[in-house]
Amino acid sequence: MNPTNYVILASVLFSIGAIGVLVRRNAIIVFMSVELMLNAANLAFVAFARMNGNLDGQTVAFFVMVVAAAEVVVGLAIIVTVFRTRQSASIDEPNLLKY
């Protein structure tokens, strides 16, 4: 199968993730959308590695997975703290900081 299709799929997944971050209100869903964007990048890297015929892209994919895991640790810590304080995981509700 033509590897270009995987690149197109990766772009579609990335766009879904980006739209998810912009329109969803629940912090956890927003966060999952960011993870989707990172994994779309992984797919693109692996597909391009196949097309370019070298292994750099596959190596990068491993590192991005590790970074995504680290981001989960930090992100969930922050989201859970905010949830415990406000009893809500809505992104829109914390609005004390303005002007």
Next chain:
Amino acid sequence: MNTFSAPEIDYSAIAPILIIFVAALVSVMVEAFIPRASRRFIQMLITYGAIISAGFWLFTIRDTRVITAGGSLAIDGPAIMMQGTILVLALLGAMLISERSLDSLGDSFAPRASALPGSVDEREFTSRGFTQTEIWTLFLFAVTGMLSFVAANDLLFMFIALEIMSLPLYLMVGMARRRRLLSQEAALKYFVLGAFASAFFIFGAALVYGYAGTISLPGISDALSVKTGEGALVLIGLGMLLIGLFFKIGAVPFHQWTPDVYQGAPTPITGFMGAAVKVAAFGALMRLLYVGFSGLRWDWEIIVWIVAILSMLVGSLIAITQSDIKRMLAYSAVAQSGFILVGVATATAAGIAAVLFYLIAYGFVTIGAFAVVSMVRDASGEATHLSKWAGLGKKSPMVATVFSIFLLSLAGIPLTSGFVIKFSVFAAAITAGQTWLVIVAVAASVVAAFFYVRVIVVMFFSAPTENTASVAIPSAFTTIALAASATITVVLGVIPQPVIEMVANAGIFIR
């Protein structure tokens, strides 16, 4: 099957990064195994020891120009210059973090960041005098990321360094002792937007990799010079990489997080972050543009111009309307990013030197200004509303004068570092033929001067009211950091020649 050959690593050249990184790992162990009572002292010992020894090591290898670790790290003149700047700023930042006499409750950080604000637990932790020592571990990791970020010579390492720098900062932002709701909100916003921006960065890296077949910046540059066609792939990729970096710099239109995070974060962290992240991110941005994408100069130049103009104008104009001193300094940081981008757009040796000089001088001003903000207090903690600063010049003339020096420097008034750095950036831009951009920049700095001077007027030319905040007496930590940044700001304004020669000798980014 290809045979694997281990990359050669010049351990001496990357020792400053390794020293801080090892110190961070040791600091994790200290958190796990050392009893609470002695943790703070040991953590401070590790942090100061690591920063100072890394600084000395960097000084001894200052003439190194090498690409090492399989092409991942470029230790060249600008990298060493910026690593040195980051280490000095980290030293001053650590001093602000160590401060514990300003607040009657202790240092600036929540005794347990996990305890609910206003809960019994929180009061218990506070009354027992617990202190947060994890902040030092996070601080060291953030510095590791910054030192690597300015030296990263391939897209993967740049991404990893970006994350090592950012993830601890997200947490540190959420750890304020007072106004914890604001602090947590700032951490949430910073994290969500930061993760969003770094996802753009890595997807852009994927597209560039698809175009060039390599992730190393010199390799991308070679591919750009031989390849034709598939231009859209590399242009979209570069655009996404720039989104990630412009976000970290806080340039318009990616600046939305800046005021909220600057205001919500504990003030010592705001000062450290505002100064050091800017140095690190501009270092990475310049390396990306000059080493990797110099072949696309005509394309990125326009983007940098537009972002620079927007940052200068939007930052200056919105800062006028701010009534909170931290938010005002945040919008001023946005405007200053625009001024630095004017220098970045030149892409000449003089431009690089001017940007390096700008980052050094701006870093000290930022740390100093936020040190003053952390000292001006009333019963509820820091008094950041501008109305509470009215008449401060009569109540505490010394502190108000020092703050005025920083504001005048940010406004670019002669005899402060701000004038010299603005002059050198603008001069470099005119030499590069971008006179029209300099005209916009000068107009923006006139607007910006208005709100800096307004604070001085409020402090000195209005009578103190019962609302006026008072200045808390700091310990030696803040005093030294403040005195050092004020001295450097004035000295760089009066005798800038040594530093100008130093940044000129740093030379250009090697490839």
